[in-house]
Amino acid sequence: MKSQLIIALFMGLLLTACGGNEDIPGTEGKKPESMLGPKTESEKMISEGRGIGEVKSVTLATPLEQDRVKRGKDIYDMKCSACHALTDQRVVGPGWAGITKTRKPEWIMNMVTNVETMLERDPEAQKLLELCLTRMPNQNVSIGDARDVLEYMRANDGEQ
Numbered sequence: 001m002k003s004q005l006i007i008a009l010f011m012g013l014l015l016t017a018c019g020g021n022e023d024i025p026g027t028e029g030k031k032p033e034s035m036l037g038p039k040t041e042s043e044k045m046i047s048e049g050r051g052i053g054e055v056k057s058v059t060l061a062t063p064l065e066q067d068r069v070k071r072g073k074d075i076y077d078m079k080c081s082a083c084h085a086l087t088d089q090r091v092v093g094p095g096w097a098g099i100t101k102t103r104k105p106e107w108i109m110n111m112v113t114n115v116e117t118m119l120e121r122d123p124e125a126q127k128l129l130e131l132c133l134t135r136m137p138n139q140n141v142s143i144g145d146a147r148d149v150l151e152y153m154r155a156n157d158g159e160q
């Protein structure tokens with residue numbers, strides 16, 4: 001009885017799966033967009049949670065590089081602390097607590113160095129914009145400075 005039901009469901013699925021695009025002119029033999037998979041490199045980056053921008057891959061080392069942590073703190077104090085707390089409290093932008101656990105390092109660095117494009121094209125960045133209702137300004141942070149800030153975020157998240 002139960003297996004009959006499963007077979008019936010499966011057949012139903014096959015039918016709908018094959019019921020494709022026959023009726024839409026010009027789409028014969030084409031797969032729907034969602035089945036093509038990522039096309040460009042930036043789409044691949046976005047779908048892997050690395051964001052979009054120059055930073056394709058970041059290697060993190062343990063223990064933390066304390067020089068970077070210190071430079072990262074100085075940058076934070078100067079350019080970021082007006083809008084970001086080190087706790088999970090939202091000020092203008094989200095608090096940074098836990099960010100290195102939930103976001104890939106590439107995503108974080110691209111967000112910092114390529115914020116306009118991120119807000120235009122990265123769905124996670126767009127969610128934050130919906131939440132905060134303010135666009136993070138481009139702070140002209142170099143890739144090296146963004147890497148220092150990332151190290152500071154790791155220290156803030158309790159890494160040694």
Ligand code: HEC
Pocket residue numbers: 075076079080081082083084092093094095099103108111112119125128129130132133134135136137139141149
């Ligand atoms: C004028 C306010 C402002 C300043 C200054 C600012 N940000 Fe932001 N930041 C935001 C807002 C707002 C968001 C959320 C996205 C949006 O709405 O644009 C954000 C988002 C972020 C995120 C993603 C946060 C998350 O939870 O994933 C990172 C990372 C970030 N900012 C880093 C920085 C760094 C690094 C600096 C300093 C160099 C900085 N921000 C300076 C307002 C600011």
